[in-house]
Amino acid sequence: MVRQDILDLLSEHAGDYVSGEKISQQLNVTRAAIWKQIKVLKGEGFEIEGLSKNGYRLLKMPFSLDEWVLKQALSSTSLGCTICLEDELASTNDRAKELARQGGGHGQIILAKHQSAGQGRLQRQWESPRGGLWMSVILRPNLSLADASKITLAASVAIVDALRELFQLRIGIKWPNDLIFDGQKLAGILGEVVGEWNTVQTLILGMGINVNFKRERLSAPLNATTLYDILGYEVDLNILAATILKHLENRLMSLERRAFEELRLSWSERAVGLGEEVRILRGEQVVQGVFKGISIDGALLLDTERGEQSFSAGEVQLRSKIGKYF
Numbered sequence: 001m002v003r004q005d006i007l008d009l010l011s012e013h014a015g016d017y018v019s020g021e022k023i024s025q026q027l028n029v030t031r032a033a034i035w036k037q038i039k040v041l042k043g044e045g046f047e048i049e050g051l052s053k054n055g056y057r058l059l060k061m062p063f064s065l066d067e068w069v070l071k072q073a074l075s076s077t078s079l080g081c082t083i084c085l086e087d088e089l090a091s092t093n094d095r096a097k098e099l100a101r102q103g104g105g106h107g108q109i110i111l112a113k114h115q116s117a118g119q120g121r122l123q124r125q126w127e128s129p130r131g132g133l134w135m136s137v138i139l140r141p142n143l144s145l146a147d148a149s150k151i152t153l154a155a156s157v158a159i160v161d162a163l164r165e166l167f168q169l170r171i172g173i174k175w176p177n178d179l180i181f182d183g184q185k186l187a188g189i190l191g192e193v194v195g196e197w198n199t200v201q202t203l204i205l206g207m208g209i210n211v212n213f214k215r216e217r218l219s220a221p222l223n224a225t226t227l228y229d230i231l232g233y234e235v236d237l238n239i240l241a242a243t244i245l246k247h248l249e250n251r252l253m254s255l256e257r258r259a260f261e262e263l264r265l266s267w268s269e270r271a272v273g274l275g276e277e278v279r280i281l282r283g284e285q286v287v288q289g290v291f292k293g294i295s296i297d298g299a300l301l302l303d304t305e306r307g308e309q310s311f312s313a314g315e316v317q318l319r320s321k322i323g324k325y326f
């Protein structure tokens with residue numbers, strides 16, 4: 001509590017010094033206790049200047065995830081209403097499922113600084129070293145089970161738009177939900193329905209973004225990149241999370257208004273490979289054709305020799321004409 005109170009006080013006087021005496025009086029703690037807490041905060045990455053005659057001044061907040069900093073950055077109204085931030089979790093999606101079963105409400109977010117068993121789709125692994133944004137959101141939207149796939153489409157668009165807003169980056173969406181830069185994967189999305197949708201209507205939306213670490217931290221064979229490799233500097237994970245949640249909340253609101261076509265168009269504008277000759281891999285089988293677009297539910301529509309065929313995300317993989325990832 002003292003930690004939060006000190007930060008509240010310092011941020012209220014942003015840029016100005018607050019005397020140790022004033023903090024001590026307002027919070028009813030000793031000056032020694034304040035000094036100790038300030039030392040801890042500095043260790044966590046807060047830049048706080050302390051001058052014996054003036055007091056303390058908050059100069060900079062950490063780029064790593066911090067509940068207090070994240071709360072300051074949030075502008076969404078429902079998403080992020082409750083924050084669960086852990087140093088390490090096996091998987092934020094798994095924790096979110098547990099919390100959802102225990103009654104965790106719409107908008108609760110779960111983050112881990114590092115995941116020891118991050119999950120991709122279809123039981124695949126998701127490498128999640130420190131410095132990434134590993135976040136899950138519990139959603140109980142006013143939508144039907146048939147619309148669950150639209151939420152993951154919305155999440156892709158939200159991440160693309162957040163990265164464009166913050167860093168003027170142009171990230172592409174590789175169907176169904178990979179976010180890629182220069183043909184390499186920067187982020188992935190894992191949507192999972194919890195329990196009986198008709199009764200509980202809960203979706204866990206997991207988003208994983210490679211942010212403040214070098215690509216070398218990931219296994220060599222992966223076709224991956226990180227924001228650090230792209231930009232050349234570290235970014236504020238709290239602001240990134242908050243900006244994604246803001247865009248996601250807006251997209252969810254339009255989905256609840258049944259603006260499905262709007263989402264399909266937004267997704268298509270950001271997609272890679274549209275209108276191009278592509279290959280679809282279904283196990284050993286390869287189908288070739290022109291990538292025409294997606295259906296309202298996110299199925300890929302392919303113009304083939306045998307006419308239009310549609311593929312759902314769970315069963316196939318998309319490759320460029322020459323068989324590359326994209």
Ligand code: BT5
Nearest residue numbers: 091092093118119120121124126127135188189206208224
């Ligand atoms: C995904 O699966 O792309 C979904 C990833 C979702 C991760 C988030 S993190 C927060 C939340 N908690 C979780 O436990 N998961 C979610 P998929 O399309 O199946 O891609 C998985 C494949 O991507 C793997 O088989 C690897 O080839 C590759 N991969 C693994 N880790 C990667 C990384 N950090 N960056 C890029 N590619 C990676």
